[in-house]
Amino acid sequence: MHRAIEVHPPGHWPPEAALDTVTLAYVDRHRAALLRIAWHLGNRHLPLQVTGERLRIRADHVIADMVTGLGGRVTRLQAPFDPEIGAYAAATHHEHE
Numbered sequence: 001m002h003r004a005i006e007v008h009p010p011g012h013w014p015p016e017a018a019l020d021t022v023t024l025a026y027v028d029r030h031r032a033a034l035l036r037i038a039w040h041l042g043n044r045h046l047p048l049q050v051t052g053e054r055l056r057i058r059a060d061h062v063i064a065d066m067v068t069g070l071g072g073r074v075t076r077l078q079a080p081f082d083p084e085i086g087a088y089a090a091a092t093h094h095e096h097e
Contacts, residue, residue, distance in 0.1 A: 033070070033072070034072075037070050037072045038050075040067075040070060041063070044063070045086075049081060049082055049083045056081060056083075058081065
């Protein structure tokens, strides 16, 4: 069994070395990058709002640099912020009742 360990842009791989090719739909090529960024944001326990194919966080230049470094694009805007409730929020709420 062969497995892919690297992704090369077209024209950057010697054709004679290729065993096969994989073609992904546009959404599949870009969804992995979004999930990777979401994982890194979640790993830092940041409040995060998911809006379709976008992630919304509070302004933070350090986190913005991280997102850019991961290949994301940061756009500053003023908008309502309704982050996802954390997995432990419900448990914490019930403990205090």
